Amino acid sequence: MADQDQTDTWGSKSWAYLSSLRQQSPLIQCITNLVSMDLMANTLLAAGASPAMIHSILEIPDFTPHTQAVLINVGTLTPEWLPAMKAAAGVANRLAKPWVLDPAAVGASGFRLKACLELIELKPTVIRGNGSEIICLSMASIGSTKGADSLHESSDAVEAAKSLAKSSGAIVAISGSVDFVTDGQRVVGAHNGLPMMQKITASGCSVTALIAAFVAVDPAHAFEATASAFSVFGLAGEIGMGLANGPASLRMHLIDSLHGLDRETVLRRVKITSFS
Ligand SMILES: Nc1ncnc2c1ncn2[C@@H]1O[C@H](COP(=O)(O)OP(=O)(O)O)[C@@H](O)[C@H]1O
Ligand SMILES: Cc1ncsc1CCOP(=O)(O)O
Ligand SMILES: [Mg+2]
DSSP states (O other): OHHHHHHHHHHHHHHHHHHHHHHHOOEEEEEOOTTTHHHHHHHHHHHTOEEEOOOOTTTHHHHGGGOSEEEEEOTTOOTTTHHHHHHHHHHHHHTTOOEEEEOTTGGGOHHHHHHHHHHHHTOOSEEEEEHHHHHHHHHTOOOSSBTTBOSSOGGGGHHHHHHHHHHHOSEEEEESSSEEEESSSOEEEEOOOOGGGGGSTTHHHHHHHHHHHHHHHOGGGHHHHHHHHHHHHHHHHHHHHTTOSSHHHHHHHHHHHHHHOOHHHHHHHOOEEEOO
């Protein structure tokens, strides 16, 4: 009964976030990798947000102040892009706007790890990675990863996530079979989603952008917004899979399902439980 009550509460919260997002349509600046731009922009549009893939350092002073949140993803990082990422994070901080870091493939190289650690110094509101990414970041060491894919279960990374949340002050979110969210003390798990979502490149990047959009409508409650975004994205995947034949059609049906999600389905099927 307690579990059912908790699920009902999270269902209501998740619906409140999704409906606020649809009403407010926040502008989300995405400085993201070259693989993810299309799926990420379509995910944000389907959810009700307004994406802008604007990454030149020359445009940040004019543009970033008009956004409701910033998403920074290092998936195809080059030295030329890093100053723009830091500038956007700096503007977000100065104007008290949330910004979210996706440390995509952080364990691939020392260059990428150093860049992520420097970005974390700029106080992201949320950090979302897969299990390997969160472990690499927390230990500040490279190697235990398979490029952009994870070698770990999300549950393997919960202690690393708690430690990273405490040291950085960010909400830390780990995607996987259960999507965990922690502020260093509390831990919740979002149980929606399905393994086939790993077979769509940039699904992880896209859920991070959705987190940025959910946090944009309620920056004071980034923990709750992050867990809700995970479940809503996973639920769209579950519904989409009912119509799909494989990863390519799941990609399409996930977007359609996110766009069409209704209150009754969210209340009934969102599943988020406490682990702390
Ligand atoms: N085994 C799984 N079961 C259910 N959902 C999953 C599973 N693995 C990943 N997902 C979902 O797929 C999306 C991408 O997660 P993931 O593959 O961990 O990210 P990344 O692409 O960054 O490695 C998330 O929404 C996550 O919840
Ligand atoms: C394949 C790849 N290589 C560099 S970034 C990228 C996209 C990874 O996206 P995701 O981590 O969301 O699967
Ligand atoms: Mg992936």
